[in-house]
Amino acid sequence: MAGTSSGIVAGLTAAAVGTVGFLAYQASATVPPGLGGKSGASASPSAVVSKAPRDRGNPGALPTGSGKGERVVYSVDDDRVWLVDARDRVQRGFGVHPGSVDPPVGLYWVTSRSNTATGTDGAPIEHVVRFTSVDGVAIGFSAAVGTGSDTAMTDVKTGGIRERREDGDAMWRFATIGVPVVVIR
Numbered sequence: 001m002a003g004t005s006s007g008i009v010a011g012l013t014a015a016a017v018g019t020v021g022f023l024a025y026q027a028s029a030t031v032p033p034g035l036g037g038k039s040g041a042s043a044s045p046s047a048v049v050s051k052a053p054r055d056r057g058n059p060g061a062l063p064t065g066s067g068k069g070e071r072v073v074y075s076v077d078d079d080r081v082w083l084v085d086a087r088d089r090v091q092r093g094f095g096v097h098p099g100s101v102d103p104p105v106g107l108y109w110v111t112s113r114s115n116t117a118t119g120t121d122g123a124p125i126e127h128v129v130r131f132t133s134v135d136g137v138a139i140g141f142s143a144a145v146g147t148g149s150d151t152a153m154t155d156v157k158t159g160g161i162r163e164r165r166e167d168g169d170a171m172w173r174f175a176t177i178g179v180p181v182v183v184i185r
Contacts, residue, residue, distance in 0.1 A: 062090050071180040076102050083174045094167040099158030103139045108132045108181045120158045127172035131181040143168025
């Protein structure tokens with residue numbers, strides 16, 4: 001019996017390692033040009049990309065060069081987010097109110113989510129979708145409960161990128177664990 005159990009565990013471990021390797025290859029094959037920096041929950045991407053090209057006739061349009069496939073695109077300069085499906089179609093685009101700490105330009109993945117929490121500014125928040133941290137400050141999207149996206153920020157460093165509640169609902173449904181988040185200028 002013990003030999004059978006260890007064989008099953010070894011087989012499951014080999015399958016898991018193979019799956020992770022395949023997913024890592026697949027993720028690296030879809031990295032947009034210039035965004036090949038370090039990624040992860042506390043990464044500091046070394047690649048710095050100039051401001052992504054914009055459609056002057058449609059300022060709310062998804063910037064070119066923001067990647068391929070399913071992803072969340074966040075423009076630090078424009079304070080705007082796009083939820084993009086696997087066929088590169090924008091499912092939703094909306095403005096946001098960033099905290100006092102911006103994430104570096106780069107490619108990340110959703111690493112954790114919380115249905116409700118308290119923001120570092122003390123405001124009750126919901127639908128928290130985190131994707132990185134900068135100097136110990138968690139960076140993620142959230143909606144303030146009861147006050148929309150406008151909250152009084154304090155002197156505390158905040159990494160919350162605040163959305164209106166309806167946009168936070170859409171982000172919550174879209175950005176599950178492992179979904180790529182592309183941060184552009």
